[in-house]
Amino acid sequence: MSAAQLHAATAVAPQAGDVLSIENLRVSYGSRFNAVPAVRNATFSVARDEVFGLVGESGSGKSTLSMAILRLLPAQAHCEADRMRLGDTDLMAAGPAALRQLRWTRLSYIPQGSMGVLNPVMRVREQFLDTIADHTQGAQRREIEGRIETVLAGVNLRPAVLDQFPHELSGGMKQRVCIALAILLEPELIIADEPTSALDVVSQRQVLETLSSARRRIGASMIMIGHDMALQAQLADRIGIMFAGRFVEIGPTRAIFEAPRHPYTQRLIGAIPSIRRRQDIGELARRGLEHADGATASAHPDLPLREVSAGHFAAIEL
Amino acid sequence: MDLRYLLKRLVSFVVTILVSATLMFILTRLTPNDPIQALLGRMAATGSNIEGGAELVAMYRERFGLDQPILVQYLSYMSNLILRGDFGYSLAYFPAPVLPVIAGAIPWTLGLFLVSTIFAFVAGNLLGALATWPSTPRPLRYVIYALAPVSAIPYYILALLLLYLLAVIFPVFPIGGARTAGGDQSLGLANILDIVHHAVLPGLSIVLALLGFWVLSMRGAMALVKGESYLMYARARGLRDRRIFMRYAVRNASLPQVTALALDLGKVVSGQVLVEIIFSYPGVGYVLYNALRTADYFVIQGVVMFVIISVALATLILDLVYPLLDPRISYRDGQA
Ligand SMILES: Nc1ncnc2c1ncn2[C@@H]1O[C@H](COP(=O)(O)OP(=O)(O)OP(=O)(O)O)[C@@H](O)[C@H]1O
Ligand SMILES: [Mg+2]
Numbered sequence: 001m002s003a004a005q006l007h008a009a010t011a012v013a014p015q016a017g018d019v020l021s022i023e024n025l026r027v028s029y030g031s032r033f034n035a036v037p038a039v040r041n042a043t044f045s046v047a048r049d050e051v052f053g054l055v056g057e058s059g060s061g062k063s064t065l066s067m068a069i070l071r072l073l074p075a076q077a078h079c080e081a082d083r084m085r086l087g088d089t090d091l092m093a094a095g096p097a098a099l100r101q102l103r104w105t106r107l108s109y110i111p112q113g114s115m116g117v118l119n120p121v122m123r124v125r126e127q128f129l130d131t132i133a134d135h136t137q138g139a140q141r142r143e144i145e146g147r148i149e150t151v152l153a154g155v156n157l158r159p160a161v162l163d164q165f166p167h168e169l170s171g172g173m174k175q176r177v178c179i180a181l182a183i184l185l186e187p188e189l190i191i192a193d194e195p196t197s198a199l200d201v202v203s204q205r206q207v208l209e210t211l212s213s214a215r216r217r218i219g220a221s222m223i224m225i226g227h228d229m230a231l232q233a234q235l236a237d238r239i240g241i242m243f244a245g246r247f248v249e250i251g252p253t254r255a256i257f258e259a260p261r262h263p264y265t266q267r268l269i270g271a272i273p274s275i276r277r278r279q280d281i282g283e284l285a286r287r288g289l290e291h292a293d294g295a296t297a298s299a300h301p302d303l304p305l306r307e308v309s310a311g312h313f314a315a316i317e318l
Numbered sequence: 319m320d321l322r323y324l325l326k327r328l329v330s331f332v333v334t335i336l337v338s339a340t341l342m343f344i345l346t347r348l349t350p351n352d353p354i355q356a357l358l359g360r361m362a363a364t365g366s367n368i369e370g371g372a373e374l375v376a377m378y379r380e381r382f383g384l385d386q387p388i389l390v391q392y393l394s395y396m397s398n399l400i401l402r403g404d405f406g407y408s409l410a411y412f413p414a415p416v417l418p419v420i421a422g423a424i425p426w427t428l429g430l431f432l433v434s435t436i437f438a439f440v441a442g443n444l445l446g447a448l449a450t451w452p453s454t455p456r457p458l459r460y461v462i463y464a465l466a467p468v469s470a471i472p473y474y475i476l477a478l479l480l481l482y483l484l485a486v487i488f489p490v491f492p493i494g495g496a497r498t499a500g501g502d503q504s505l506g507l508a509n510i511l512d513i514v515h516h517a518v519l520p521g522l523s524i525v526l527a528l529l530g531f532w533v534l535s536m537r538g539a540m541a542l543v544k545g546e547s548y549l550m551y552a553r554a555r556g557l558r559d560r561r562i563f564m565r566y567a568v569r570n571a572s573l574p575q576v577t578a579l580a581l582d583l584g585k586v587v588s589g590q591v592l593v594e595i596i597f598s599y600p601g602v603g604y605v606l607y608n609a610l611r612t613a614d615y616f617v618i619q620g621v622v623m624f625v626i627i628s629v630a631l632a633t634l635i636l637d638l639v640y641p642l643l644d645p646r647i648s649y650r651d652g653q654a
Contacts, residue, residue, distance in 0.1 A: 070554055096559075103556030117551040119566050120646055121573075130565070134557045165645040181555070 021045040023083035053236030112193035114174035118166035125162035171198035186218040251312030261314035405620035416620040427601030434524040442532025469530025473589040477523035494598035539571035
């Protein structure tokens with residue numbers, strides 16, 4: 001290991017007090033003999049009360065990374081990590097009972113797209129109540145049950161949705177139900193996988209702002225996956241950029257925007273006005289690859305992250 | 319409940335019955351042999367006295383309205399059937415009408431049918447679901463799969479096997495009948511136990527024959543549900559395994575099973591006829607068997623009508639219940 005790599009490794013390494021710390025997370029799909037890597041050696045951490053923005057083209061492994069943290073990868077996925085901790089809990093070593101208990105009380109999730117995530121034969125209210133019932137009891141249970149309507153109001157939903165079935169709600173309403181569920185038990189970390197993809201641009205911004213103020217109020221950290229660089233600039237404290245399963249750049253939002261170092265990031269930032277829709281990011285990557293000007297990410301597939309300035313890492317030659 | 323949906327279902331129920339009653343009328347008129355001639359022929363063959371046979375035939379023809387024009391016959395047949403539940407007379411037990419003969423058998427058939435069908439449905443689906451659930455203990459899963467192939471054995475073979483095994487070799491259960499002959503008819507505990515004791519083997523052969531089907535088809539339904547996002551999202555919410563199993567997985571996977579149940583009822587009824595015959599169980603199937611042996615046309619007609627009506631009724635009930643199970647099916651556009 002070179003001196004530069006060693007330096008990088010220690011600097012990306014977790015600090016005490018991180019809500020989430022991950023080292024060399026590797027996920028691949030398929031059989032042992034025909035494994036297709038989806039996340040390669042992801043190393044990053046999320047601090048208390050921090051919003052970590054996660055950006056990357058379609059298929060770069062963002063959702064896979066989220067599911068790996070939740071320990072909910074499908075059976076055909078293979079997951080390894082040198083370290084994956086939520087606070088002081090080792091997520092890789094936790095058994096089913098421990099995982100069940102920490103899911104939602106300490107770690108919640110807003111799924112990408114809300115199609116079919118709610119049980120079609122249960123009213124929305126029941127799905128709130130069973131979430132509460134399986135994690136609380138007594139006075140605490142009553143207290144949280146009493147808060148359901150307030151939380152819903154926070155995402156601009158009328159209490160009437162509680163008595164409806166999922167198929168009676170629009171995609172955007174379902175997504176807002178999921179956001180309300182995610183903040184209900186006031187977890188330490190919320191993983192929001194494109195939490196507003198089903199909303200129009202206006203309500204997107206508004207709901208994201210609600211989510212982020214609710215997050216601030218309960219003091220949760222958040223991994224916010226999204227493609228709208230303008231929104232990320234506004235809400236994220238730090239941003240990580242993924243390309244083909246690995247982080248190509250991680251840094252404070254300001255540094256990423258003012259001094260992007262990796263060519264892929266530079267394209268993302270350069271194209272901000274046009275990156276509003278999720279397709280644009282992939283389009284951008286494709287253009288980058290077509291240009292093949294020697295500065296694209298694919299030309300340097302295996303570079304490790306190096307610290308380029310305080311807390312700012314990029315997978316580039318120094 | 320939406321009135322139009324209800325009405326539609328009721329209309330299709332009534333139409334089913336009218337059409338099958340009409341078909342039955344046409345079919346019996348198409349048969350070349352005259353039931354009364356056949357009866358007299360049989361009486362002659364067994365050496366019974368048939369003085370004035372011709373007059374007797376004429377009298378019967380008049381009595382059954384067979385001397386009327388066909389349209390009049392049809393109308394009186396339909397009005398007797400629909401308005402008065404009158405299926406005519408049993409030829410074997412003349413002058414007993416058909417209805418009491420069948421009516422006496424209905425409670426036995428219905429009881430056996432309902433209990434064993436519902437039990438097989440609930441147990442089979444639950445076992446099938448458990449077999450696919452990761453937290454089910456491994457040995458239990460193997461037992462369930464070992465059970466499934468039993469359904470490949472036809473009803474009557476299964477019934478004969480059970481009869482031979484548990485009534486002949488190990489006489490734990492009676493070989494037939496619905497109650498001990500000569501017992502009192504009261505509804506005391508001893509009597510109820512006696513009835514249950516008699517119903518075990520016929521019930522078991524129906525349950526075993528159906529169970530494997532439900533186990534296997536539930537496995538398929540569960541496989542589909544297991545890929546659904548709501549299951550993953552329920553896991554992500556840290557819900558208890560038992561709740562996810564019952565309220566999320568089984569609840570959703572059982573929807574196609576209820577539809578399958580509706581489609582399967584006819585098969586179950588015909589299977590039960592054989593089981594009743596094998597165990598001399600005094601149900602409608604056994605009545606049918608006796609009627610066939612004695613060419614008791616009107617009783618045969620009555621039994622077939624009973625089977626059609628009960629299958630149509632069960633389908634109607636399932637149709638009305640289904641929207642309650644699946645909120646996505648609205649009463650309005652639920653025309654299947
Ligand atoms: N269940 C799966 N089985 C096999 N391969 C999968 C599975 N899920 C994802 N992949 C593969 O893993 C890679 C990463 O997918 P992932 O869903 O994590 O991307 P993503 O960054 O979330 O994309 P998007 O922005 O479109 O949501 C892709 O190449 C995808 O084909
Ligand atoms: Mg994704």
